[in-house]
Amino acid sequence: MTTIRLRFPGFPQLRVSGVDSIEFEAGITPEEVLNQHLFDLPEAEVLAAKFNNKIIDLYVPLKESGDLDFVRPNTPEGLDVLRHSSAHLMAHAVLRVFKDVEFAIGPTIEEGFYYDFDLDHKFAPEDFALLEAEMKKIVEENIPIRRFEYSKAEAREMLKKQRAHFKLELLEELGENNVFSFYQQGDFTDWCRGPHVNRTGKLKAFKLLSVAGSYWRGDERREMLQRIYATAFPSQEEVDKFVYVREEAKKRDHRKLGKELALFSFQPEGPGFPFWHPAGVTLLKELQHYLDGILFQHDYQEVITPMVLNQVLWQKSGHWDHYRANMYFTKVDEEDFAVKPMNCPGACLIFRNETRSFRDLPLRLAEWGRVHRHEKKGVLSGLQRVRVFTQDDAHVYCMPEQIESEIGDMMRMLDEIYKKFEFSYSIALSTRPPNSIGSDEIWQHAEGALKRALENHKADYKINPGEGAFYGPKLEFHLKDCLGRSWQCGTIQVDMAMPERFDLAYVGSDNQPHRPVMLHRALLGSLERFTSILIENFGGAFPMWLAPEQVRVIPISSEKHLDYARVVYEKLREQCIRATLVTRSQSLNYEIRQGQVQKVSYLLVIGEREKTNNQVAVRSHEMGDLKAMSLDQFIAGAGAEIRSRSLHSGFKK
Ligand SMILES: [Zn+2]
Numbered sequence: 106m107t108t109i110r111l112r113f114p115g116f117p118q119l120r121v122s123g124v125d126s127i128e129f130e131a132g133i134t135p136e137e138v139l140n141q142h143l144f145d146l147p148e149a150e151v152l153a154a155k156f157n158n159k160i161i162d163l164y165v166p167l168k169e170s171g172d173l174d175f176v177r178p179n180t181p182e183g184l185d186v187l188r189h190s191s192a193h194l195m196a197h198a199v200l201r202v203f204k205d206v207e208f209a210i211g212p213t214i215e216e217g218f219y220y221d222f223d224l225d226h227k228f229a230p231e232d233f234a235l236l237e238a239e240m241k242k243i244v245e246e247n248i249p250i251r252r253f254e255y256s257k258a259e260a261r262e263m264l265k266k267q268r269a270h271f272k273l274e275l276l277e278e279l280g281e282n283n284v285f286s287f288y289q290q291g292d293f294t295d296w297c298r299g300p301h302v303n304r305t306g307k308l309k310a311f312k313l314l315s316v317a318g319s320y321w322r323g324d325e326r327r328e329m330l331q332r333i334y335a336t337a338f339p340s341q342e343e344v345d346k347f348v349y350v351r352e353e354a355k356k357r358d359h360r361k362l363g364k365e366l367a368l369f370s371f372q373p374e375g376p377g378f379p380f381w382h383p384a385g386v387t388l389l390k391e392l393q394h395y396l397d398g399i400l401f402q403h404d405y406q407e408v409i410t411p412m413v414l415n416q417v418l419w420q421k422s423g424h425w426d427h428y429r430a431n432m433y434f435t436k437v438d439e440e441d442f443a444v445k446p447m448n449c450p451g452a453c454l455i456f457r458n459e460t461r462s463f464r465d466l467p468l469r470l471a472e473w474g475r476v477h478r479h480e481k482k483g484v485l486s487g488l489q490r491v492r493v494f495t496q497d498d499a500h501v502y503c504m505p506e507q508i509e510s511e512i513g514d515m516m517r518m519l520d521e522i523y524k525k526f527e528f529s530y531s532i533a534l535s536t537r538p539p540n541s542i543g544s545d546e547i548w549q550h551a552e553g554a555l556k557r558a559l560e561n562h563k564a565d566y567k568i569n570p571g572e573g574a575f576y577g578p579k580l581e582f583h584l585k586d587c588l589g590r591s592w593q594c595g596t597i598q599v600d601m602a603m604p605e606r607f608d609l610a611y612v613g614s615d616n617q618p619h620r621p622v623m624l625h626r627a628l629l630g631s632l633e634r635f636t637s638i639l640i641e642n643f644g645g646a647f648p649m650w651l652a653p654e655q656v657r658v659i660p661i662s663s664e665k666h667l668d669y670a671r672v673v674y675e676k677l678r679e680q681c682i683r684a685t686l687v688t689r690s691q692s693l694n695y696e697i698r699q700g701q702v703q704k705v706s707y708l709l710v711i712g713e714r715e716k717t718n719n720q721v722a723v724r725s726h727e728m729g730d731l732k733a734m735s736l737d738q739f740i741a742g743a744g745a746e747i748r749s750r751s752l753h754s755g756f757k758k
């Protein structure tokens with residue numbers, strides 16, 4: 106009898122105390138190990154095993170000594186095994202319900218998985234309940250799932266028997282020496298790399314989401330298949346939450362709300378170039394105004410650099426070599442020019458325009474930088490991917506020893522802004538990539554400064570090794586909206602290349618010229634994109650300071666109450682409150698409904714009693730009907746709410 110020795114790095118407290126490894130008979134499976142109850146982990150809570158860091162099926166015999174661990178549902182690896190297995194489960198159900206079907210591929214994707222089918226029946230969402238019921242049945246049957254390994258010739262025979270000509274096509278592209286594994290659950294067998302759960306009973310929570318046409322191998326000259334998108338999670342609660350977020354995201358889609366609230370539009374005359382309508386411009390301007398205040402407090406100065414600059418500049422900056430494909434070009438007086446895709450070279454020209462002393466540093470130049478970037482038509486998406494946008498850009502020129510405190514200051518600004526919107530956020534530090542410029546010393550200094558700034562800020566961050574730009578390390582800020590979705594917004598980059606290219610210098614305390622370090626940073630990222638996030642986060646019901654229409658004054662009768670309503674309206678406008686007045690009389694219910702649909706912060710209803718008592722009847726979008734109050738009281742409360750840029754109404758119900 107051969108024995109093997111297994112170590113369990115995931116279980117420091119083995120029941121058999123005082124040992125760091127245990128001897129087993131060779132050929133024991135991870136499942137059998139689990140069933141010896143050496144540790145407190147029921148087999149039912151395990152999806153697969155991990156042997157010497159490779160994920161394997163639970164029933165694969167172990168023939169050599171090594172490290173054994175187990176894959177649990179609430180891990181990225183576990184989720185992948187779960188979803189992979191659920192793709193087979195769905196295919197199995199399709200086979201049982203529709204019989205005559207051919208299978209193409211069924212991979213996992215970020216939000217779940219899909220499977221491509223070829224069959225005569227045209228799938229409709231009405232089929233989903235039927236398929237889900239069949240999937241549940243297969244789960245209840247708790248069918249064992251088993252792996253078989255074949256040679257290429259055997260695999261070919263198997264696929265021929267299944268009349269799986271799509272898979273046969275893939276098979277013929279692989280070499281003889283591959284392992285061809287098949288997974289069988291009852292009457293369904295699928296060629297797949299695996300691994301999977303060991304029985305269907307472990308798949309408890311899934312949901313079919315949508316169906317779409319898809320060409321075999323993405324080639325429009327090939328067969329059109331039907332793709333069902335679905336998802337799976339360890340628990341039904343997680344599925345429910347996923348479905349809720351998905352539905353809510355659809356309702357809040359900024360493209361839909363942008364149209365409904367007349368914020369912006371896209372026109373065929375300018376694909377990817379947004380048209381901002383008056384209500385949308387109000388949003389952008391309020392955001393800019395808010396940011397401008399923070400920039401002032403942090404000692405930034407604002408610059409504006411030209412939209413179009415000559416090609417020689419872009420060759421010097423490196424954009425010609427690295428970014429040309431995304432730029433727009435034009436000719437001015439027979440000379441080649443380009444529309445700026447970034448604001449940095451312009452900022453460098455301003456820095457270079459004067460003699461700078463160490464006493465001028467750090468020099469913080471902010472710019473609402475409108476940039477044009479040629480994006481391919483296919484990737485354009487609402488305000489998320491556009492061809493022109495406005496960066497809340499800034500370039501800080503400083504001495505190397507100032508990097509840390511400057512980064513710290515930027516992080517405080519970012520923190521203040523994200524908290525204003527009640528966004529939580531995470532930070533990623535991208536470090537030196539293989540093909541980078543600059544000395545080891547300066548890279549170590551720059552990365553060290555970023556790390557120290559993060560630690561001073563007591564921020565949790567993860568490191569993306571080698572993901573930095575070739576000219577310096579960077580920080581990326583990912584905010585989380587109220588649906589838990591993550592968006593990359595702010596960035597801070599250390600740049601050691603551009604000061605070199607533009608030969609920037611300052612006069613040091615030693616009276617000698619020195620090279621400054623350049624920091625690029627954007628807090629919102631793109632104003633347009635950040636606005637789209639706000640639209641979705643608030644579902645179009647903006648806090649009062651951002652709301653394009655803050656107050657709507659509604660007279661009950663346009664004959665009897667319009668004169669007083671007009672007084673109210675004018676008093677509000679005097680206070681710079683964005684109010685409108687309803688002059689043509691519809692029914693009161695209709696007007697209130699309209700005000701709600703259009704998400705006006707406050708509706709003021711004016712009737713006989715209000716007119717007599719110099720009052721207003723207030724309806725808040727956030728809280729519903731409030732008590733009647735004097736006009737002065739409302740103006741004072743509304744003014745305070747706007748000035749404090751509060752996310753919530755300051756009135757009591
Ligand atoms: Zn699979």
Ligand SMILES: [Zn+2]
Pocket residue numbers: 447448449499500625626
């Ligand atoms: Zn820049």
